[in-house]
Amino acid sequence: MKALGNIFLVGPMGAGKSTIGRLLAAELRLEFKDTDKEIEDRSGVDIPWIFDMEGEEGFRLRESAMLDELSQQDKILLATGGGIVIKPENRKLLASRGQVVYLKTSIDEQVKRTSRDTKRPLLQADNPRAVLTALMAERHPLYEEIADYIIDTDGRSPRSVAIEISRSIAG
Template sequence: MAEKRNIFLVGQWAPAKYDWSSIAELHLDFYDSDTEIERRTGADISWVFELEGEEGFRAREEKVIEELTEHMGIVLATGGGSVMSKESRNRLSARGVVVYLETTIDKQLARTQRDKRRPLIAEADDPRKVLEDLAEVRNPLYEEIADIVVRTDEQSAKVVVNEIIDKLGVNGLG
């Protein structure tokens, strides 16, 4: 990429579980908003949720997104609920190319079934219902701000990265 530009990854949790080391192909610094929150608090996301509730966590997430999107030349993987904040959606849209990593509920269930770090589904009686309810609210928000949509269900991180690179060029965004 000739110019440094930001790429923001949005979508439900499961796509974020990729090994994003292949993102280095883009020659941009990589950040994950959840990892950044954990680094700043010294605690994992589930503990922050337990102590501060979702509202406290979302306030931290909004602040991290505000700060990280001010950088140039980064890839930022956001948490699934980051789009719930209008301010975060506006920042992501205005400060870079937003890539919606789309995945099905079935694939999310398969990818998260042993993941105890996701507070909204870890203790749920019916994880499918929780994911369906979240998708109903969040998917339109992902679509609203997405410049690029990439289906991730059966693709490796490397294939997803290559598709993002291809679409950046095709859309004249790169």
């Protein structure tokens, strides 16, 4: 049973989930939430610290618990972390508790949008493009599997994407 009015944004790093999510939530009069921000606010530390102390698996456990809690609320717009789709139970929650919008973007666009961001643990590598390419190969089919809508964000303003999503959802 899908919760009435919940919208979940999924997609890779740099797709614009948080930025577009805030605009779309205001447009649709939904409460905006971001899984990463909620984890940071509640734990009192940032995501890179969690990765350093608990590893990716520790972070993914926190992320799954946060998704379960937040997705039970009603009338929220939730921006999720790019890796939330890795766990099958997360995909099941997303697909069953709201409408899922996959914000699709190219590797080139991801590289451009994340190039100066030092808060993404998985990109603290010698070759971020290679990391993003590998992540996309793994995650793209999972995003598509649960998406009710697929919206391309390349070369577009966050506002134009939010308007397209709003129109798509309104039918």
